[in-house]
Amino acid sequence: MNNQDYIELDRQAQSILTLNDQGNYTVPTKGLYPFQWNWDSALVALGYASFDTDRAWREIETLMRAQWESGMVPHIVFWQDDEGYFPGSKEWGTHHSPPTSGITQPPVAATIVRKLYERSGDKDRAAKLIDALDKWHQWFATARDPEQRGLVAIIHPWESGRDNLPDWDKPLSFVDTSEVGTYQRRDTQHIDADQRPSETDYDRYMALVRFGRDRNWDDKAIAADSPFWVADVGINAILRRAEYDLACLAETLGNTQLATRAHQRAKRLEKGFEGLWSDELNGYVSLDMHRNEKAQNLSAGSWLAFYAGHVLPDHAEPMIALLNSWISQVEFAIPSFDPSHELFDSIRYWRGPVWAIINWMIADGLAQNDHDALAERVRRDTETLISTAGFYEYFCPLTAKGGGGDSFSWTAAMWLAWVSPTSEKTGIQES
Ligand code: GLC
Numbered sequence: 001m002n003n004q005d006y007i008e009l010d011r012q013a014q015s016i017l018t019l020n021d022q023g024n025y026t027v028p029t030k031g032l033y034p035f036q037w038n039w040d041s042a043l044v045a046l047g048y049a050s051f052d053t054d055r056a057w058r059e060i061e062t063l064m065r066a067q068w069e070s071g072m073v074p075h076i077v078f079w080q081d082d083e084g085y086f087p088g089s090k091e092w093g094t095h096h097s098p099p100t101s102g103i104t105q106p107p108v109a110a111t112i113v114r115k116l117y118e119r120s121g122d123k124d125r126a127a128k129l130i131d132a133l134d135k136w137h138q139w140f141a142t143a144r145d146p147e148q149r150g151l152v153a154i155i156h157p158w159e160s161g162r163d164n165l166p167d168w169d170k171p172l173s174f175v176d177t178s179e180v181g182t183y184q185r186r187d188t189q190h191i192d193a194d195q196r197p198s199e200t201d202y203d204r205y206m207a208l209v210r211f212g213r214d215r216n217w218d219d220k221a222i223a224a225d226s227p228f229w230v231a232d233v234g235i236n237a238i239l240r241r242a243e244y245d246l247a248c249l250a251e252t253l254g255n256t257q258l259a260t261r262a263h264q265r266a267k268r269l270e271k272g273f274e275g276l277w278s279d280e281l282n283g284y285v286s287l288d289m290h291r292n293e294k295a296q297n298l299s300a301g302s303w304l305a306f307y308a309g310h311v312l313p314d315h316a317e318p319m320i321a322l323l324n325s326w327i328s329q330v331e332f333a334i335p336s337f338d339p340s341h342e343l344f345d346s347i348r349y350w351r352g353p354v355w356a357i358i359n360w361m362i363a364d365g366l367a368q369n370d371h372d373a374l375a376e377r378v379r380r381d382t383e384t385l386i387s388t389a390g391f392y393e394y395f396c397p398l399t400a401k402g403g404g405g406d407s408f409s410w411t412a413a414m415w416l417a418w419v420s421p422t423s424e425k426t427g428i429q430e431s
Contacts, residue, residue, distance in 0.1 A: 001387060006422040009387060013412035013423070016391055017047055020409045021055075024062040025079065029393065029405035032190040034082040038063060038075045038105035039161050040410050042112045043357050047413025050423050053120045060109055060116075061125070064132045066100050070219060071139030073107070073132075074100035075158060086186040087206065093213040102209070102217040103154075106161045106235045107136060108361075110242040114249040127253050133246055134258050140239055141265050143219035150272020151231040152239060153289055155222055156208045157201075160232040160301075162336065162350040164197035166343045167286040167295045168230070174290075175227045177203040179210065195347055195403050231287040233276050234301030237308035238361070240269040244309060270309065282318040297343070298322070299350075300336045300358050306365030316369060323374070330397035332381040334359055339397070346396045347403050353394040356382050356414040363418070383419050386411065 020026045025036040026044045033040075041063045048056035066077040078089040078099040089099035110133045117126040144152040154160050157168040180203050187196050197205070208228055215221040223229075243266035250259035276284040278294050283302040285295040303323060305311055311319065329339040336350050336358065337343065345351040359382045366375040385395040385402075391411045392402025416423040 001383070003422055005387070006420050009415060010420050010423045013047070013391065013415040013420070014051055016407045016412035017044065017409060017416075019407060022079070024058055025077070026059060026409050028410065029408045031084060032187065032405045034085055036063060036066075036077040036079060038073060038077075039108050039357075042109040043360075043410045044413045045112050046115065046417040047409075047415075049116055049119055050416040053116065053122075056116055057120075057122065057125050060113060060129060063109065064129060066096075066098055067132055067136065068096065068100075070143065071135035072104055072143070072219075073109075073136045075103050075105040076101040084186055084190075086184060087209055091206075091209060091213075094217055101158075102212045103156045103159045104136075104140075105159060106238040107133075107140065107242045108238055109133060110137070110246040110249070111238075114245040117249060117252075123253060126249060127255070130246060130250055130253065130255065130258060133242075134250075134261065137239065137243055137246065137262065137265060139219075141268075143223065145272075146223050148268065149275070149289075150268040150270070151236055151275060151287070151289070152269075153223075153226075153229045154232050154235060155212065155226045155228055157205065157228075160235055162232075162234060162299070162301065163205075164201055164348070165299055165301075165350045166297060166337060166341070167232070167299055167301075168228075169343075170293070170295075171228055171230050171288045171290070172201065172204045175204045175207050177207045180206050191404055195349060197349060229288075229290050231276065231289055232301065233284045233286045233295075233299070234304050236269065236273055236276065237284075237301065237304035240266060240273060240308040243269060273305070273308065277315065282322060297338050297341050299338070300334055300355075300362065303334065303362045304358075304365065306369045306371075307361045308365070309368075311369055320371060320374070327377070332385055332395065332397045332400060333378050334362055334381075335397040336394075346398050347401070349394070349404070352397065353403055354381075354385060354397045355394045356386065356411045356419070360414050360418050379419060382414070386415055386419060391415070 027034055028037050028040045041059050045056040045059040067073050092101045094100055094102045113129050140152045157163050243262045247259045247262035278285045281298055283298045284305045287294050327333045332354055335352050337352050359378050363375040363378040385400050388400045389402035391408050393404030393408045
């Protein structure tokens with residue numbers, strides 16, 4: 001690749017964001033995902049920041065406008081109707097304005113807001129957002145960690161953002177699907193069924209939606225007997241990092257009270273996170289908190305421990321050895337699931353494929369933990385995948401084939417914000 005090739009891909013990435021831009025928010029991709037998604041928007045803002053910082057702020061401000069009274073920030077905001085998606089606002093039945101889903105997604109936003117502030121120095125916009133972010137993080141601490149274990153639970157696999165990861169197979173197997181009835185999936189009308197979650201998984205997803213809706217999405221009622229109550233290693237790592245970034249940003253902005261609160265929550269999460277360590281597997285794993293049962297496998301989420309903060313050498317060493325072993329089994333880093341495991345599936349969504357956003361987070365964490373060469377390897381592989389296949393939702397780690405939706409916003413954003421060496425230079429000049 002020479003400079004001209006990079007610049008051409010920078011242009012393509014910018015035009016994908018423009019294509020998917022709805023004015024104040026960006027859809028992940030047209031057709032398959034026609035609304036605003038929570039962590040997609042936060043990550044997409046990072047892409048906009050390389051050529052239009054005002055638009056970057058707006059993406060996150062729009063998301064936070066959908067925040068609930070409780071502090072929860074929903075995983076989907078249905079700013080306008082679209083019949084092509086299921087389950088839509090009716091199925092969620094949250095009675096909110098704007099209509100939203102009833103669950104959340106990985107809280108990567110505070111980390112991005114810190115980056116936007118460092119880039120633009122816009123105090124007013126940052127100061128407005130940190131109050132809302134603090135409220136969201138506090139909601140995690142209360143609604144999802146009522147026993148103050150320092151681990152937050154997800155109540156639906158969709159909250160992890162890694163929908164059909166094998167980590168959920170066992171906890172999901174206890175979900176009663178007898179009342180689900182018939183429904184019409186829409187995702188498999190857009191994308192081949194062999195790339196999407198199975199029918200059995202989908203029945204369980206719908207049973208969990210129904211469970212929340214029957215309780216009017218009341219946090220206490222859900223925490224009391226949710227059939228699915230799992231500490232996802234990914235969301236716990238992302239929240240820990242977000243609390244740390246929120247504390248640093250609040251400190252810079254002179255809001256010491258908020259900084260102290262975020263710092264205290266971060267400390268609790270840091271301690272709790274050790275409860276996810278598995279001696280047997282030499283890594284951090286998800287935990288079914290109902291049954292106190294750890295996942296029997298590592299996933300790409302395990303490497304997010306590096307993104308969460310500092311990993312102590314007695315854990316970091318075996319983890320790096322394992323990560324190298326994963327990488328040696330595939331052509332392109334980093335598969336979303338253990339490539340030596342029998343459940344590894346190189347093209348089915350979160351059961352094997354490589355995702356640019358996860359690669360960015362892991363690379364960021366590796367660099368922060370002084371593993372620069374490995375971080376660069378992850379960047380380089382992401383570059384090869386995108387330049388070979390295009391801006392797909394995800395990629396096969398064995399063949400570089402693109403999977404899922406095309407012209408995908410967060411893949412374009414990761415190209416602009418991280419992968420491309422030229423993107424900052426090709427950005428539209430701001431006035
Ligand atoms: C899928 C992904 C999720 C993402 C959404 C929109 O549901 O699993 O992480 O936020 O699509 O891109």
